[in-house]
Amino acid sequence: MKLTKLIPASVVASALPLVAFAQDAEVAAPTFDEIGPYILTTLLFLIGGFLVMWMAAGFAMLEAGLVRSKNVATQLTKNVALFAIASIMYWLIGFNLMYPGEWMVEGIMGPWFSVTSLEPVGLAAADASLDYASVASDFFFQLMFCATTASIVSGTLAERIKLWPFLIFTAVLTGVIYPIEASWQWGGGFLSEMGFSDFAGSTLVHAAGGFAALAGAIVLGPRIGKYKDGRVQAMPGSNLALATLGTFILWLGWFGFNGGSQLAAGTVGDITDVGRIFANTNMAAASGALVALILTQVVYGKVDLTMVLNGALAGLVSITAEPLAPSLLMSLIIGGIGGAIVVFAVPMLDKMKIDDVVGAIPVHLIAGIWGTLAVPLTNDGTSFVTQFIGVATVGIFVFVVSLIIWIILKMTMGIRVSEESEITGLDKAELGMEAYPEFYKG
Numbered sequence: 001m002k003l004t005k006l007i008p009a010s011v012v013a014s015a016l017p018l019v020a021f022a023q024d025a026e027v028a029a030p031t032f033d034e035i036g037p038y039i040l041t042t043l044l045f046l047i048g049g050f051l052v053m054w055m056a057a058g059f060a061m062l063e064a065g066l067v068r069s070k071n072v073a074t075q076l077t078k079n080v081a082l083f084a085i086a087s088i089m090y091w092l093i094g095f096n097l098m099y100p101g102e103w104m105v106e107g108i109m110g111p112w113f114s115v116t117s118l119e120p121v122g123l124a125a126a127d128a129s130l131d132y133a134s135v136a137s138d139f140f141f142q143l144m145f146c147a148t149t150a151s152i153v154s155g156t157l158a159e160r161i162k163l164w165p166f167l168i169f170t171a172v173l174t175g176v177i178y179p180i181e182a183s184w185q186w187g188g189g190f191l192s193e194m195g196f197s198d199f200a201g202s203t204l205v206h207a208a209g210g211f212a213a214l215a216g217a218i219v220l221g222p223r224i225g226k227y228k229d230g231r232v233q234a235m236p237g238s239n240l241a242l243a244t245l246g247t248f249i250l251w252l253g254w255f256g257f258n259g260g261s262q263l264a265a266g267t268v269g270d271i272t273d274v275g276r277i278f279a280n281t282n283m284a285a286a287s288g289a290l291v292a293l294i295l296t297q298v299v300y301g302k303v304d305l306t307m308v309l310n311g312a313l314a315g316l317v318s319i320t321a322e323p324l325a326p327s328l329l330m331s332l333i334i335g336g337i338g339g340a341i342v343v344f345a346v347p348m349l350d351k352m353k354i355d356d357v358v359g360a361i362p363v364h365l366i367a368g369i370w371g372t373l374a375v376p377l378t379n380d381g382t383s384f385v386t387q388f389i390g391v392a393t394v395g396i397f398v399f400v401v402s403l404i405i406w407i408i409l410k411m412t413m414g415i416r417v418s419e420e421s422e423i424t425g426l427d428k429a430e431l432g433m434e435a436y437p438e439f440y441k442g
Contacts, residue, residue, distance in 0.1 A: 030125045037266025038130045044274070045137035048260020051253045052144035056083050058249030059151040063158060064435070065243030066306065066358045070425025071159045072238055072435035078154050078163065082170045086147035089175030091116060094146055095139055098179035099187045107190040110183055141260055145205050148257075149178045152209025155358035157216050160223050160422050163430050165415040172405055173212055181208055181394045196390035197382040200261035202321035202371035203391050208398045210365025214354070215402035219410055222355030224422055232350045235357075238436075240305055247309040251285050254316045258323040277323045281316065284323075284335025288315020291339035299343065307346070310359045311339035317364055318371035325378040334374055338367040369395075 060079035064072045093113060100110025118136045119128070132138075150170045157166065182204045184191040198204050225233055237243060258281045264270040292311025296304040315335030319326070326334060345362035354361070373387050409415050416422075421429030428434065 030130075035125055035128075035130055037264070038128065038133060040265040040271070041133040041263070042137045044260055044262070044265040045133055045141040048256035049137070049141040049144050051256025052141070052148065052260070053253075055144075055148060055250050055253030055257065056151060058246045058251075058253055059148075059154065060246070061242045061249060062246030062309070063155045063358055065239040065241065065246060066155070066237035067158045068235060068425070069238035069436050069439070070427055070434070072427065073433055074163065074426035074430050075154070075158055076435070077431060078166060079151065081163075081167055082150045082154060082174075083147045085167060085170050086150050086174040087143060089171050090143045090146045090179070091139075093175040094179035095142065097176070098142070098183045100183065107188075107193065108184070109180060110187065145182075145201060145257075146174050146178055149205050149209040149212075150174050152206065152360050152364045153213040153216060156213035156356045156360045157220055158357040159426065160416055161216070161220055162413075162415055162417055163426075165409045165413055168409060169212075169216070169402075169405055173402070177212070177398060177401055178205075178208060181397055184393070185390070191390050191393065194389070195382050195386045197375050197379060197387070198321050198372055198390065199323060199375075200258045200320045202317055202368040203394050205368075206317045206320065206364040207368035207372070207391065208394055210361050210363075210368060211395050211398040212402040213356070213360055214365060215399050216406050216415075217354050217356060217361070219403065219406040220416055222353055223357075224419060226355050227350070227353050232347075237306070243306065243309055247312055250313060251282075251316065254281055254285070254320075258320055262324070273324055279328060280323045280326055280331040281319055283328050283331040284315040284319035284338070285312045286315070287332040287335035288312050288318070288339030288342075291315075291336040292343055295340060295343040306359070307343055310342045310346075310363050314338035314342045314363045314367035317367040318374070320368075321371040322375040322379050327378075330378055334371065334377075337374075338370060341367050341370060 056079060060076055063075045063079065067075050092115060095116050096114035097110045097112060101114075102111065103109065104111055116135065116139050118139070119134055123134075128134075150173055153170070153173065154166070182201075183189050185196055185198055185204055186192070223235065226235065227233070255278050259274045259277045262270060262274050262277060265274060289308050289312035292307045292314075293303055296302070296307045315338045318334050318338030318341075319331055323331075342359065342362045345366050346356075346359055349356055349361060356362070369391055372391050373384065375387055376382055376384050406415065417426060417429055425434075
């Protein structure tokens with residue numbers, strides 16, 4: 001039986017224009033070859049971004065585990081607050097300062113207060129710029145790196161810094177200092193033009209955070225009783241289980257940190273490279289942890305868990321400058337040297353009476369410098385001289401500007417809590433609450 005015998009001819013005739021319209025719309029729709037790279041790269045930014053955001057939890061847990069119980073709540077508060085401050089400052093100032101459409105000072109500084117605009121709701125493919133990824137996803141991904149820089153400073157200065165001066169410094173670091181120095185490379189500035197290479201930020205993020213932390217530690221001074229009669233007094237952390245959890249969270253988040261920095265996923269080559277980056281990143285972390293484990297056994301006669309944790313993180317920082325080009329063997333070597341750096345750099349800082357509560361300076365600053373200088377070992381697109389110039393330029397800028405900010409804060413509002421507050425604990429003195437009220441006895 002024919003369908004036309006069941007449906008009136010007038011209904012069939014009225015439906016014909018709709019069928020024709022649908023056929024025209026189907027023909028006009030963009031193909032996957034046209035929209036696929038945009039969709040996949042946007043997705044890479046979003047997945048990479050939320051993995052890096054999860055690193056904020058890693059830093060919080062690591063620091064909460066490595067500080068004494070009387071300071072845990074303050075440390076957690078700092079980590080939540082610094083992430084919120086970074087989110088707002090990077091939107092208000094940082095993003096367009098870091099990725100300038102037009103330079104205020106060519107190659108050095110972009111425009112200030114150029115607030116980022118996102119795509120309209122329900123953007124149609126015909127109206128989208130399909131040459132890259134969505135602005136929203138790019139902004140979100142880059143913001144996570146900005147917040148990471150501030151997290152590095154938090155751990156070094158723990159247990160003796162006032163809350164509000166730290167948060168003010170965080171606003172300057174995330175809104176101004178980090179975006180300016182990162183623009184010199186990732187924004188197409190003068191370091192990029194001279195051939196400097198830092199794939200995911202061993203120097204631009206990690207060493208920069210380390211330089212800011214070093215400046216703060218010098219101005220702030222060590223904790224009471226840390227260095228006494230020429231000897232280093234151990235101040236064990238409150239919860240090594242939390243510190244270990246934090247390390248694993250950071251290890252996981254680093255796949256987004258390095259993998260997302262491929263900045264493209266729309267071709268077979270790009271997505272294959274992301275997989276290669278994951279494998280190299282993991283190898284460097286594993287090597288850093290094992291080298292630290294073995295060296296602490298050899299040097300101290302016993303394995304030190306905190307060194308092993310920081311060894312893994314140092315391996316991750318070391319490979320971050322170039323996670324794509326190395327072989328798995330070279331990744332193992334680069335990460336292993338990072339793990340060794342931690343074992344020897346921690347006591348070196350203590351000899352200099354620089355009190356770094358969580359070991360962030362060896363992990364992020366010194367291992368970050370090593371990783372950046374090692375790039376020419378596997379990437380012939382740059383040179384050791386160029387890499388050294390880049391590290392020195394970023395280091396001098398971040399350290400000097402941070403030092404000035406810390407000194408100004410010290411002279412105006414003070415950055416260190418009173419001796420009584422430090423002995424009592426920052427949780428009671430700064431917050432009026434405790435992380436472990438049932439167990440802490442003062």
